[in-house]
Amino acid sequence: xxxxxxxxxxxxxxxxxxxxxxxxxxxxxxxxxxxxxxxxxxxxxxxxxxxxxxxxxxxxxxxxxxxxxxxxxxxxxxxxxxxxxxxxxxxxxxxxxxxxxxxxxxxxxxxxxxxxxxxxxxxxxxxxxxxxxxxxxxxxxxxxxxxx
Numbered sequence: 001x002x003x004x005x006x007x008x009x010x011x012x013x014x015x016x017x018x019x020x021x022x023x024x025x026x027x028x029x030x031x032x033x034x035x036x037x038x039x040x041x042x043x044x045x046x047x048x049x050x051x052x053x054x055x056x057x058x059x060x061x062x063x064x065x066x067x068x069x070x071x072x073x074x075x076x077x078x079x080x081x082x083x084x085x086x087x088x089x090x091x092x093x094x095x096x097x098x099x100x101x102x103x104x105x106x107x108x109x110x111x112x113x114x115x116x117x118x119x120x121x122x123x124x125x126x127x128x129x130x131x132x133x134x135x136x137x138x139x140x141x142x143x144x145x146x147x148x
Contacts (some may be wrong), residue, residue, distance in 0.1 A: 008033075011074040012067055013083040013147065017044075020064035021071065021106060032109040033072035037064055041100030056098040061138040062089055065122035069108040069142055073118045084118065087145035091121075096137045102126055105134060116146035 005024045012019065023036035039046075039056055046054040066086045073084060098104055108122035121141045125134035 008071045008074075011082075012070055013085065014067065018063075019067065020060060021067050024071070027072065029072070029074075030110065031072065032107070033068050034108075035068050035071070035106045037104045037106060039098050039100055039102045039104065046100065054100055056102075056104075058092075058094040058138065061094070061098065061104075061124045062092055062140045062142070064104065064106050064124060065108055065120070065138070065140050066142045066144060068106045069110065069118065069120035069122060070144055072108050072110055072120070073113075073144060083147040084144040085147050086142060087117065088143035090141040090143075092138070092140040094138050096126075096135060098124070098126070098137055104137070111141075118144045120144070 008024050009019060009021065020037045021035045022038060025034040025036065027033045045057060045060065049055065049057055070084045074082060105125040105127065106122065108120050110118060110120045112119040119141065123136060124138040125136055128134050
């Protein structure tokens with residue numbers, strides 16, 4: 001793959017402590033991307049969400065979809081990366097929780113572009129055990145907008 005994880009992450013406006021993509025599996029610039037995030041258990045947000053039964057906040061799963069959509073939208077672009085920001089969330093569904101140790105599969109497909117707006121749909125999955133189908137954790141449609 002021509003696009004490295006480092007250059008893809010550099011295109012995001014987030015600092016390292018707020019990135020929820022740590023692997024890039026596939027990138028079709030301007031169309032789609034697949035990646036992953038290992039929920040390590042040491043993330044600060046887990047300390048209070050929920051004590052004794054930590055789980056990734058659902059809004060951060062949606063953020064992971066938006067970040068991967070931003071990578072797909074900017075992948076292969078020439079020149080300095082545009083700083084896209086999450087502008088809207090629609091049709092979000094949280095179907096199950098992610099816990100420390102889980103390897104999240106993140107998928108995002110761009111569905112429309114209008115001016116400075118990019119729409120995408122995505123999902124978060126856990127790999128299936130022993131050849132089973134992946135478990136769907138979350139789905140969402142997101143809109144990203146170019147930062148002023």
